[in-house]
Amino acid sequence: MCKGNSNANPYLGEKPSRKKKVDISEQGNQVIFSGRRKSKSRKKGERKPCTLLARCPENDHDADGFEMYKGKRTLLSWMIDWGTVSPGVKVQCMNHERTASLLEGRITSEGISCDCCGKVVTCADFKSHAGSSLGQAYENIFLESGHSLLQCIRESWSKQEKTDNIGFHQVNVDVAAGDDPHDDTCNICADGGELTCCDGCSSTFHHRCLQMEHEPVGYWRCVYCSCKFCGMAFSAEFCEKISEKASLSDDAPGTENAPGPDDTPYMDDAPGTDDATDTEENPDKKKVDPVLIDYMDDYERFRCYFCEEIFHTHCRSGKDAVDNHAADFSFCGRGCQKLYENLQKLLGVRHELEAGYSWTVLRRQDVVTDVVGNADSLEVLCNSKLAIALSLMDECFEPIIDERSNINVIQSVIYSCGSNLRRLNFQWFYTFILERGDELVSAAAVRVHGNQVAEMPFIGTRFTYRRQGMCRRLLTAIELALSSLNVEKLVIPAVAEVRETWTKAFGFIPLEESKRQEMKYMSMVAFPGTDMLQKPICMEGTTSTMGGEVSKPQLSL
Numbered sequence: 325m326c327k328g329n330s331n332a333n334p335y336l337g338e339k340p341s342r343k344k345k346v347d348i349s350e351q352g353n354q355v356i357f358s359g360r361r362k363s364k365s366r367k368k369g370e371r372k373p374c375t376l377l378a379r380c381p382e383n384d385h386d387a388d389g390f391e392m393y394k395g396k397r398t399l400l401s402w403m404i405d406w407g408t409v410s411p412g413v414k415v416q417c418m419n420h421e422r423t424a425s426l427l428e429g430r431i432t433s434e435g436i437s438c439d440c441c442g443k444v445v446t447c448a449d450f451k452s453h454a455g456s457s458l459g460q461a462y463e464n465i466f467l468e469s470g471h472s473l474l475q476c477i478r479e480s481w482s483k484q485e486k487t488d489n490i491g492f493h494q495v496n497v498d499v500a501a502g503d504d505p506h507d508d509t510c511n512i513c514a515d516g517g518e519l520t521c522c523d524g525c526s527s528t529f530h531h532r533c534l535q536m537e538h539e540p541v542g543y544w545r546c547v548y549c550s551c552k553f554c555g556m557a558f559s560a561e562f563c564e565k566i567s568e569k570a571s572l573s574d575d576a577p578g579t580e581n582a583p584g585p586d587d588t589p590y591m592d593d594a595p596g597t598d599d600a601t602d603t604e605e606n607p608d609k610k611k612v613d614p615v616l617i618d619y620m621d622d623y624e625r626f627r628c629y630f631c632e633e634i635f636h637t638h639c640r641s642g643k644d645a646v647d648n649h650a651a652d653f654s655f656c657g658r659g660c661q662k663l664y665e666n667l668q669k670l671l672g673v674r675h676e677l678e679a680g681y682s683w684t685v686l687r688r689q690d691v692v693t694d695v696v697g698n699a700d701s702l703e704v705l706c707n708s709k710l711a712i713a714l715s716l717m718d719e720c721f722e723p724i725i726d727e728r729s730n731i732n733v734i735q736s737v738i739y740s741c742g743s744n745l746r747r748l749n750f751q752w753f754y755t756f757i758l759e760r761g762d763e764l765v766s767a768a769a770v771r772v773h774g775n776q777v778a779e780m781p782f783i784g785t786r787f788t789y790r791r792q793g794m795c796r797r798l799l800t801a802i803e804l805a806l807s808s809l810n811v812e813k814l815v816i817p818a819v820a821e822v823r824e825t826w827t828k829a830f831g832f833i834p835l836e837e838s839k840r841q842e843m844k845y846m847s848m849v850a851f852p853g854t855d856m857l858q859k860p861i862c863m864e865g866t867t868s869t870m871g872g873e874v875s876k877p878q879l880s881l
Contacts, residue, residue, distance in 0.1 A: 376851040377722040396763045397712050401433035406480040414468050417454035427454035446762040477708050484711045493743040495729045508728050511747045514850040524549035527746050547845050553639035629653035630660040672702045683801040686710050686755045688739045713755050713767040714738045720784030737769045746847050758798040766794040773846040778811045781849035806861045817854035832857035
């Protein structure tokens with residue numbers, strides 16, 4: 325939302341004169357400062373928009389040097405590619421005490437070649453064939469070196485993590501040197517042009533995308549700097565304090581940093597002031613007297629941990645309110661809290677389908693090691709499967725590199741990477757994968773925005789499995805999971821070439837502009853030249869299909 329350092333917002337501090345106007349030329353772009361209001365004009369074509377382009381499977385080599393992968397996408401082939409295991413190396417399934425070998429075989433990219441029958445089987449089947457009742461196959465299959473396959477997976481993930489530079493993406497600017505602290509892309513349509521800049525964060529918008537008849541004047545805060553319930557904007561100073569995660573002890577009443585009358589959050593928007601928020605366009609939004617704010621609340625309490633939207637604590641309805649002081653994380657209501665908890669329960673659970681297929685929900689997690697260097701098996705396996713899912717996405721789409729930050733968008737989405745730029749903050753994406761045995765054949769990225777909507781900007785299938793119903797299998801699993809979470813609809817961006825496929829074969833319909841405006845508080849992945857489609861999620865049969873409550877995570881990867 326809002327950046328957490330003073331350099332992120334040059335408009336903090338003393339109010340500049342409204343008559344003051346400074347023109348700054350930046351690489352041919354005219355940037356005009358007028359008070360706290362800034363308008364950027366960019367010529368069409370001056371920046372390269374992030375477009376959604378599919379790869380052509382007929383080409384063995386693409387222009388970016390990408391080469392289609394011929395073998396199966398499995399954890400074993402992934403480890404072979406990283407050099408942590410070698411094809412043909414001998415492996416043993418050990419007993420519980422690890423004193424005797426139950427079965428021997430050899431590593432291949434497609435599975436383990438069993439010495440007793442000569443068949444190539446999955447790691448789980450190899451363990452079962454050995455008669456082992458131990459839970460996790462990768463923990464109990466060992467190389468001759470004494471390392472387990474799980475240790476090899478950890479080593480491979482460590483290499484992948486260092487190579488891909490996975491983590492939070494901080495997009496830094498040097499305001500003192502004249503760098504523009506604001507984004508250069510509309511947060512709603514993802515295109516450039518003449519943009520209206522928020523005075524509370526780095527976000528920018530086309531005023532037409534916000535359905536504004538006129539561009540705002542004076543101090544203006546965007547939807548991301550406004551309460552998700554009442555619509556009133558927080559002041560730039562308050563947004564800054566939220567981003568800095570100011571603690572209660574630092575600004576409690578009676579301390580030198582205690583907020584005073586001039587520091588009142590969103591006081592600039594108080595009714596009766598020049599910058600009072602106009603609620604005539606939103607008659608359903610209630611006006612809230614800004615002096616009613618509870619200063620004893622920790623500033624971080626005003627941002628929901630799951631949906632990341634800002635809110636006033638007193639705007640939540642009583643039945644939906646959450647005691648954030650007693651919780652580990654802050655939530656805007658019980659809806660977001662329940663969604664977060666149920667999605668956590670889905671992570672790593674393998675759901676078996678017919679014909680040897682299965683689907684699993686993944687999300688990257690920081691791997692924490694104990695004093696002897698061991699890491700949680702579920703975290704390592706989830707992260708490693710995500711690395712394979714990213715390779716699959718590379719087969720399906722051309723790289724999408726954000727020009728402003730040089731971030732690989734698809735990689736950041738699959739790895740759930742955060743960012744200080746709102747439109748590049750992908751930390752709450754989940755990846756659904758479809759597997760046939762140990763082979764990953766299809767993957768999709770999904771982000772849930774409350775019970776109203778979930779978005780799916782990417783879904784892809786390996787070229788060797790296309791036109792065989794894999795996308796339908798995975799999409800059915802996604803709809804089933806969303807139904808169990810009581811999410812009402814799924815939205816996707818669709819290029820013109822496949823729009824008819826989505827509407828006729830999969831039941832999607834165009835997303836009305838009125839519905840899109842209702843979702844303007846939600847920062848969604850968008851691409852210029854695409855149409856937003858939606859599909860209602862059927863709530864019937866959820867209990868009988870999913871068995872009621874979402875099951876507890878298991879080490880079943």
